[in-house]
Amino acid sequence: MLSCDTSYGTLQLQRYPASRDASLQAFDAADLYLLQRLQEEPASNQPVLIINDSFGTLATALASANIEVHSWGDSWMSWRALQDNLAVNGLDPANVRFFNSTQTPDGQYQQVLLRIPKSLSLLQDQLQRLRPQLADNALLLAGSMIKHLPPSAGDLLAAHIGPYQASLGWKKARLLQCRHDPALQPRIADLTSSYPLEGTSLQLSNRPGVFSREKLDIGTRVLLPCIPADRGNARVIDLGCGNGALGLMAAQRNPDVQLTFVDESWAAMASAQDNFRAAFPGRSAWFIVSDGLSEAEAGCADLILCNPPFHQQQVVGDQIARRLFRQSRHALAPGGQLLIVGNRHLGYHQTLKRYFGTVEQVAAAPKFVVLAAS
Numbered sequence: 001m002l003s004c005d006t007s008y009g010t011l012q013l014q015r016y017p018a019s020r021d022a023s024l025q026a027f028d029a030a031d032l033y034l035l036q037r038l039q040e041e042p043a044s045n046q047p048v049l050i051i052n053d054s055f056g057t058l059a060t061a062l063a064s065a066n067i068e069v070h071s072w073g074d075s076w077m078s079w080r081a082l083q084d085n086l087a088v089n090g091l092d093p094a095n096v097r098f099f100n101s102t103q104t105p106d107g108q109y110q111q112v113l114l115r116i117p118k119s120l121s122l123l124q125d126q127l128q129r130l131r132p133q134l135a136d137n138a139l140l141l142a143g144s145m146i147k148h149l150p151p152s153a154g155d156l157l158a159a160h161i162g163p164y165q166a167s168l169g170w171k172k173a174r175l176l177q178c179r180h181d182p183a184l185q186p187r188i189a190d191l192t193s194s195y196p197l198e199g200t201s202l203q204l205s206n207r208p209g210v211f212s213r214e215k216l217d218i219g220t221r222v223l224l225p226c227i228p229a230d231r232g233n234a235r236v237i238d239l240g241c242g243n244g245a246l247g248l249m250a251a252q253r254n255p256d257v258q259l260t261f262v263d264e265s266w267a268a269m270a271s272a273q274d275n276f277r278a279a280f281p282g283r284s285a286w287f288i289v290s291d292g293l294s295e296a297e298a299g300c301a302d303l304i305l306c307n308p309p310f311h312q313q314q315v316v317g318d319q320i321a322r323r324l325f326r327q328s329r330h331a332l333a334p335g336g337q338l339l340i341v342g343n344r345h346l347g348y349h350q351t352l353k354r355y356f357g358t359v360e361q362v363a364a365a366p367k368f369v370v371l372a373a374s
Contacts, residue, residue, distance in 0.1 A: 076266070
């Protein structure tokens, strides 16, 4: 936990999940720049809307100043970080009203703080849905670290909200400022993408912001043929399911398995639900938005399928994968198996040996390996 001096006071902030790496902070200069700029504006009698608040820093800062806050995002882990940081700073979580990405905020907002996401499809979707909720001449402040700022982000702001101005850089961060132009008539696009699931007659539909939304991920493609058949009524979990490709293949090959989809993205889970219900009408499955298997009961799974992510927000590494491996070991029943795919250079074979008695390579491609741990 680190102390953070903001324009609204000093806060104690931590990431979720907590990290021992002191360089991994729950805030960055873009957060501080947004708060600094917002404080220059007259106070609004409407809630301030915050979008894509990575670890709850923006909402916690405003709530500490008794400002009514609405927060809108796609990440369960970001939501959990917000709850933790409100509690750490002695603030009632009820002070911040949260909307997940399958919902649309219902205010008439005069001030909006937006952290620009990596996914332009997610940004466009958010702007399309935000526009009807804006008061005339509403202020939208969009922030990013310069190295992560997509070149076309400003174009999307101009197309959907109004003309924008870019700030000077400050501590390697930049703001894009625009005002709602009620005369603008933006074209509303259907941002859902679709492609076939290889080896089946099934289609994979993808909502904005979902991982691998334009085409099947290479790692997933390597893992799909390794998914076993004839598993009876085994309890199978698609962990970090994204659009549900692995779970759908397991269901295709095993008509009686008890299937659970887990992801921390609400958009991913909605996509997996769409795809499963279209592929197997009348068949049941569980859909859980959470931090992996952190809340799973011991011994609740016989087979776990996983293409683990190698980043959280903009930070690349194997921290999330290692966390999922530990959770899988807890969740697997005796004799159960974790089947994962990963880039060769990540060395998951050695990592898995810390948690599992047996680790075997079951398939390989030039850049990927499939490992079975039991």
